[in-house]
Amino acid sequence: MLRSAPFEELVHSRLAQYRAARIVRATAHTVRNVTEGGELHCTTPDGRLLTLRGRYVFDSRPLQILPPARTVLRQHFRGWFVRTHAPCFDPAVADLMDFRVPQPRHGLAFGYVLPLASDRALVEYTEFSRTPLATAAYEAALRHYTEDVLRLGALTVESAEQGVIPMTDARFPRTTGQGVFRIGAAGGATRPATGYTFAAVQRQSRAIAAALRDRGAVVPRPHGRRALAMDAVVLRALDTGRIDGPRFFTDLFRSIPMERLLRFLDGRTTPWEELGIGLRTPLGPMLRTVAELPFLPRRPPPAADITVRTEGSR
Numbered sequence: 001m002l003r004s005a006p007f008e009e010l011v012h013s014r015l016a017q018y019r020a021a022r023i024v025r026a027t028a029h030t031v032r033n034v035t036e037g038g039e040l041h042c043t044t045p046d047g048r049l050l051t052l053r054g055r056y057v058f059d060s061r062p063l064q065i066l067p068p069a070r071t072v073l074r075q076h077f078r079g080w081f082v083r084t085h086a087p088c089f090d091p092a093v094a095d096l097m098d099f100r101v102p103q104p105r106h107g108l109a110f111g112y113v114l115p116l117a118s119d120r121a122l123v124e125y126t127e128f129s130r131t132p133l134a135t136a137a138y139e140a141a142l143r144h145y146t147e148d149v150l151r152l153g154a155l156t157v158e159s160a161e162q163g164v165i166p167m168t169d170a171r172f173p174r175t176t177g178q179g180v181f182r183i184g185a186a187g188g189a190t191r192p193a194t195g196y197t198f199a200a201v202q203r204q205s206r207a208i209a210a211a212l213r214d215r216g217a218v219v220p221r222p223h224g225r226r227a228l229a230m231d232a233v234v235l236r237a238l239d240t241g242r243i244d245g246p247r248f249f250t251d252l253f254r255s256i257p258m259e260r261l262l263r264f265l266d267g268r269t270t271p272w273e274e275l276g277i278g279l280r281t282p283l284g285p286m287l288r289t290v291a292e293l294p295f296l297p298r299r300p301p302p303a304a305d306i307t308v309r310t311e312g313s314r
Contacts, residue, residue: 033177108245
C-alpha cells in the first residue's frame with residue numbers, strides 16, 4: 001500500500017531540487033488545444049481565475065463520459081482500516097482475493113486483507129459487477145466478512161476508503177489535440193480485467209519523460225495490444241456468466257507460479273507465457289467469447305465513474 005500524501009511529498013521533494021520546476025495548485029476546469037500547444041483555465045484556492053499555457057499539456061482528470069465499449073464492468077469497493085483488540089493478522093501475509101463471501105448474481109465478489117501490524121489491517125469488500133452498491137450494503141458486507149468469515153472479534157474502525165474503477169474494453173484516446181494528451185486512468189492506463197493502474201502510470205510517466213528528453217512520440221500506449229485483447233475476452237466471459245469468476249481466478253492462482261501470474265496481471269509476460277496461462281483457463285467458454293467479440297458493437301455506457309480511492313475518518 002502506498003499512501004497518496006507521502007508519495008506527493010516525495011515527488012515535491014524531488015522537484016524542489018530543480019529551479020525550473022514550479023508547482024501551481026488550482027482546479028482545472030477546461031483544457032483546450034491552441035496553436036502553441038495547450039491552454040488550461042483554472043481557479044486558484046483563493047478564487048482567482050488563472051490561465052496556463054504550455055507546449056504540452058498532460059490531462060489526467062477523470063472522464064465524465066466513457067468511450068463506447070463492448071463490455072463495461074465496475075470494480076467497486078469499500079474498505080475499513082481496523083484495529084483489533086487482540087492480535088489477528090500475520091504482517092507478512094496479504095489476502096488478495098478471498099472468495100468466502102456471498103457471491104452476487106452477476107459478476108463476482110471477494111474480500112481483501114492487507115495487514116499493517118498484528119492488530120491493524122485494511123480489510124476490503126470488492127465486487128466486479130455492472131452497478132456499484134449503496135454505502136449501507138458495503139457496510140453490511142464488511143460486517144459479515146470481519147465477524148463471520150475472518151472472526152476478528154472486537155475491533156475499531158479507524159477510517160474507511162471507497163471507490164469505483166471502470167473495467168472496460170473501451171478505446172481511450174491518448175490525445176485531444178496536437179499539444180494535449182490524456183494520461184493515467186483517463187488515457188486508458190487502468191488494466192481492464194484487474195483494475196491495476198498505479199504500475200502502468202509509473203511506466204507511462206517514465207516513457208513520457210524519456211520521449212520529452214529525446215523529442216520522440218510523447219505518450220505511448222499504457223498497455224500492449226495483446227494484453228488488451230486478452231482482457232476483453234475475460235471481461236466478456238465474466239459479464240455473460242460463461243465463466244465462474246471465483247473458480248476462474250482460484251484455478252489461475254493454483255496452477256500458475258505466483259511470480260509469473262503477477263507479471264501477467266501487470267502486462268509483463270511473453271507470448272509463450274501467455275499461451276501457457278490461456279491453456280489453463282476454461283477453453284470452451286473462452287474460445288466462444290473470442291469468436292463472438294469481433295461482431296459485437298461498441299456502445300456508449302450508461303454512466304461513467306472513474307473514481308480514485310478516497311479516505312475519510314470514521
